[in-house]
Amino acid sequence: MSEDKSMNLSRRTTAVILLGGVAVAAIIGATYVADFGRNNGTALPPGCVRPAGGFLVVASNMGYNDSISHGAPSKSWPIITVHQGQNVTIVVCNTDVQAHGFQITHYFVNSQETVVPGQVLKVSFIADKTGSYLIYCDIFCSIHIYMQNGLLNVTP
Numbered sequence: 001m002s003e004d005k006s007m008n009l010s011r012r013t014t015a016v017i018l019l020g021g022v023a024v025a026a027i028i029g030a031t032y033v034a035d036f037g038r039n040n041g042t043a044l045p046p047g048c049v050r051p052a053g054g055f056l057v058v059a060s061n062m063g064y065n066d067s068i069s070h071g072a073p074s075k076s077w078p079i080i081t082v083h084q085g086q087n088v089t090i091v092v093c094n095t096d097v098q099a100h101g102f103q104i105t106h107y108f109v110n111s112q113e114t115v116v117p118g119q120v121l122k123v124s125f126i127a128d129k130t131g132s133y134l135i136y137c138d139i140f141c142s143i144h145i146y147m148q149n150g151l152l153n154v155t156p
């Protein structure tokens with residue numbers, strides 16, 4: 001093989017690799033956009049109801065309780081306000097096609113609460129400490145940044 005031919009082949013190979021990369025990126029991008037734009041929040045799994053005196057958090061591809069429509073990630077959503085000493089019950093359900101985490105600083109940091117697609121999770125805890133605590137997802141997902149700014153306010 002002459003030097004020229006070898007150079008051409010190498011260039012062609014580079015071009016094919018580049019095109020391949022662009023195609024893969026386009027496919028991933030299209031999948032991401034399609035998933036992002038689909039609202040899975042309409043079909044609630046059985047048991048996905050607000051508990052008496054408690055709260056309901058629906059994890060969908062629109063965030064927590066449609067946090068994307070409520071200004072996430074710059075604005076806090078959802079916002080749960082309770083009194084110190086209150087027994088707090090939250091039903092968390094997942095209508096998305098991917099798993100999400102459900103964490104609250106101080107209350108559910110190391111619990112690794114996870115809701116898989118279609119799951120309904122019920123958590124209860126005593127709000128023992130006043131203050132504002134972040135409600136967030138600790139599982140990497142395609143809408144992760146929109147699930148980092150929920151708020152639990154525990155008032156005296």
Ligand SMILES: [Cu+2]
Binds near residue numbers: 141142145
């Ligand atoms: Cu996440």
